[in-house]
Ligand SMILES: NC(=O)C1=CN([C@@H]2O[C@H](COP(=O)(O)OP(=O)(O)OC[C@H]3O[C@@H](n4cnc5c(N)ncnc54)[C@H](OP(=O)(O)O)[C@@H]3O)[C@@H](O)[C@H]2O)[C@@H](O)CC1
């Protein structure tokens with residue numbers, strides 16, 4: 001599991017690391033790492049560093065300092081290094097080192113002297129964690145041209161122009177081939193669209209040691225998914241695995257109930273009781289004859305997917321809350337939450353537009369800072385919130401930490417995927433998984449399933465792929481092999497190897 005932090009916490013961690021070892025020179029460590037990654041890129045693309053043409057984009061802060069010291073190291077290995085001074089005065093020590101190593105400094109007025117197309121590599125040292133999102137026009141133009149000319153760019157700490165704390169890319173930003181990230185992951189490395197600007201990420205350990213005071217955002221990977229999934233074992237029965245109740249779909253949207261049921265079944269529910277409409281029942285009877293329609297005990301409920309304008313929705317959710325069982329509220333149910341507030345055991349699964357409606361703001365506000373929006377949604381409703389989108393974030397009420405699911409392909413963004421996901425979430429709640437982890441595991445398994453398919457498939461097929469992925473990821477028990485069996489005694493012919 002990777003953990004990412006907001007900038008103010010990274011600054012605290014940096015200060016603590018310096019206090020712990022005042023003799024260390026973090027800027028030289030950072031510069032050494034950037035030079036090593038840049039040299040690797042150059043070696044891969046043109047065989048060697050010697051003679052390579054390197055352009056450094058230099059801002060006025062320490063990020064530019066790192067880039068200049070890295071450029072000096074490359075110049076000492078025979079690279080022809082030009083630094084372009086952009087935004088303020090370049091770091092004096094870094095500039096002196098570059099010039100001493102044979103590099104040159106040009107200012108923006110001399111930009112006409114360089115042919116951007118002719119560089120083998122760019123180093124982005126314009127802005128680091130002290131940067132505000134966006135780039136001044138002239139810098140934006142250089143970044144755009146490097147991208148257009150396919151010049152690989154190594155970003156120092158983060159790609160300049162992105163919002164380090166929200167993952168937003170509100171205007172121009174560098175698109176990096178590789179980002180060399182210092183000390184700890186920033187949120188822009190794990191939240192789209194900024195994550196996409198980072199390219200490959202190489203993280204450099206600078207001895208930062210997180211403490212309890214920092215806001216940690218944990219990002220799941222496939223290993224976490226396999227370890228934390230509630231796989232059944234020899235003691236399991238259909239009841240201990242969990243019975244899922246589904247009240248989803250409507251005459252207008254029967255498909256939502258059908259797809260949510262697929263999600264629940266193919267993610268391993270012990271049993272599914274379907275309480276949706278007649279049309280959906282007819283389809284399900286043929287497609288999934290294991291689904292039952294009788295009333296009976298369940299361990300978790302799903303409400304809301306495909307409800308349309310169902311008039312008794314608020315009452316139905318309210319009764320669900322009274323039952324004391326955990327539940328999932330999706331889609332149209334999200335507009336019918338009881339005013340008395342929800343419970344943190346319940347999971348809401350809005351996309352950005354639905355969360356914006358819950359918060360009474362514009363969708364663009366949610367998209368500009370999805371992490372904060374997910375936290376606001378949880379605080380406002382009292383429930384756990386899985387905010388869906390290209391980055392899937394799960395926030396709990398009253399907590400500043402959050403989980404981010406494994407990322408997946410944009411193919412998943414299609415009508416019906418959300419219904420499947422809601423069904424998977426409910427299977428996990430029914431199996432006793434707490435709401436936050438349930439949301440993160442469900443979103444992760446769907447993303448991994450989508451990534452394992454060759455291209456777009458309808459959501460019911462995506463649900464089937466979830467079962468295949470769960471089978472593939474299942475940790476194997478360490479069976480003891482008894483080599484003596486079959487060795488002694490009679491020769492059993494066909495059984496012999
Ligand atoms: N953390 C660590 O452990 C380590 C950190 N290290 C390095 O330090 C970096 C942080 O350095 P930093 O604090 O000097 O900030 P940095 O981003 O270089 O520049 C800020 C300057 O840019 C300006 N400015 C801002 N936004 C702007 C905009 N949109 N458009 C135009 N101008 C803008 C702003 O000026 P202002 O406008 O605020 O007056 C200010 O002058 C960090 O990312 C890493 O590379 C490593 O060396 C070692 C370990």
Ligand SMILES: Nc1ncnc2c1ncn2[C@@H]1O[C@H](COP(=O)(O)OP(=O)(O)O)[C@@H](O)[C@H]1O
Nearest residue numbers: 388389390408409410412413415416417418419
């Ligand atoms: N750009 C994207 N990349 C990857 N996954 C995405 C992207 N956009 C949406 N998703 C995922 O696709 C699914 C679509 O859900 P949703 O929009 O609720 O669909 P539905 O119409 O079924 O309600 C969610 O799991 C969501 O997180």
Ligand SMILES: [K+]
Nearest residue numbers: 124127156158
């Ligand atoms: K940078």
